[in-house]
Amino acid sequence: MRHPTMLHSGDIDWKTVRVLLFSRDDGFRFLVRQTFRKLNVREILSTSVSADATPMMGQGPDIALLDPEGDLDMAQAFLQRVRAADADMPVLLIGANTDKEMLARFLPLGLEGVVPRRVSGHELTHRVSDAMKNPTRMPVPAIKPVAALDRPVTPPPPPVPTVMAGPAARVAAPAQPRPVAEPKQAPPPRPSAYVPPQPQAARIGGRLDDDDILVTQAVAKRDYALVDDADDEARRLAEKRKKRWLEELAREGKKPKKGKDVATLDVTAIVAAHALWLHSKGAEGQRAVFNKMDLGGADLSGAILANASFREADLSDAFMAESRLDGADFRYAVLGAAQLGGANLGVAQLRHADMRLANLEGAQLRGADLSGARLSGAKLSGADFAGATLMGCDLSQADLSKVENLTQSQVEKTLCSLETRLPPGLSRPVKDS
DSSP states (O other): OOGGGTTOOOOOGGOOOOOEEEEEEEEHHHHHHHHHHTTTOSSEEESSOOGGHHHHTTTOOOOEEOOOTOOHHHHHHHHHHHHHHHHOOOOEEEOOOHHHHHHHHHHHGGEEEEEOSSSOOHHHHHHHHHHHSSOOOOOOOOOOOGGGGOOOOOOOOOOOOOOOOOOOHHHHOOSSOOOOOOOOOOOOOOOOOOOOOOOOOOOTHHHHHHHHHHHHHHHTTTTSOOOOOOHHHHHHHHHHHHHHHHHHHHHTTOOOOOOOTTTTHHHHHHHHHHHHHHHHHTSSOOOOOOOOBOOOTOTTTTOOOOOOTTTBBBOTTTTTTTOOOOOOOTTTOTTTTOTTTTOTTTTTOOOOOBTTBBBBBTOTTTTTTTTTTTOOOOOOOOOOOOOOTTTTOTTTOOTTTOOSSSSSSHTTBBBBBBBBBOOOTTTOOOOOO
């Protein structure tokens, strides 16, 4: 481990650096955030959802930290999206460099190093600095050829007797009752379904054959905009959140509201038509529009409803955990006590939305417009407020002590009470006398 006094060695201008972080571990995300905030980096793009890689790559990160702990599939999907957008950006994997299964997944997609999980902030800074100054791609291990014993064995043809000249022939050749006939030709080999592999050029450690490169690029360029393996994981997480949410309501003696429009709507069909509308860029399907509907208690967990419209809708007690709601219109909507944990609300329009007592733990609110919204009493641990507009937002009695990427300039435009809790280093706005 290097000495902390060497922390600022090198030519890295941290004020211009954007760090992209994928991790489902809140503790590790907190370590990374605190470490690089001390260096005054320009921005920390942090997420636990693989689908966020595409929009975040549009913001021009300089290096990515990938922590696959707990979900290798989602981490792999995240790195595939990263490489589809930028094949050369340095990526550091968090884990053990002896984990062969993990490395077999991520090395072909391109890694500049592996950092152990139990790492100090000082050492992590050095590793990131080294990767940025000297981005050297880790070699991909050569694939060993299949052993001969693993292949079907074709029995060799029977030996052909030979006639030896001279006296030695009488000793070597077996006695026969009649003269030795001409040697017979060996019978042709039996037809077999086994086709031996064609000879290939020898593999060299650290390189891929052309076929391997084509496969890797094809996987990296898959369209994950709508459905991928991460969506299945999102649904599993949504089910867990829903179970905890219902248990919490039961402890408090409450029952989720049932809106009058919930029973009359075929939500599954609407979501499917909206997904087709997104995929075809409006050519097919139909955009989901729920304006002014009573959707109290509706179950939209894990749904893909990006750019849908919920304007002035009543979504009290609605369950929308892990849903894709980026760019959706929630202006003047009622989201009181709604479950939005882990939901993607990036660049969503939430002006004057009533979100009192809503659960927004781990939600993505990057670039969202929350002007005039009411977040009193909302659960916000792990929510990402980078670039969000909070002018006139009511944060009274809200706990923001563990949110991400909230700045003092954002807080200055909000309405806070003495019960409002803010992240370390931030203070409530000073009221005009």
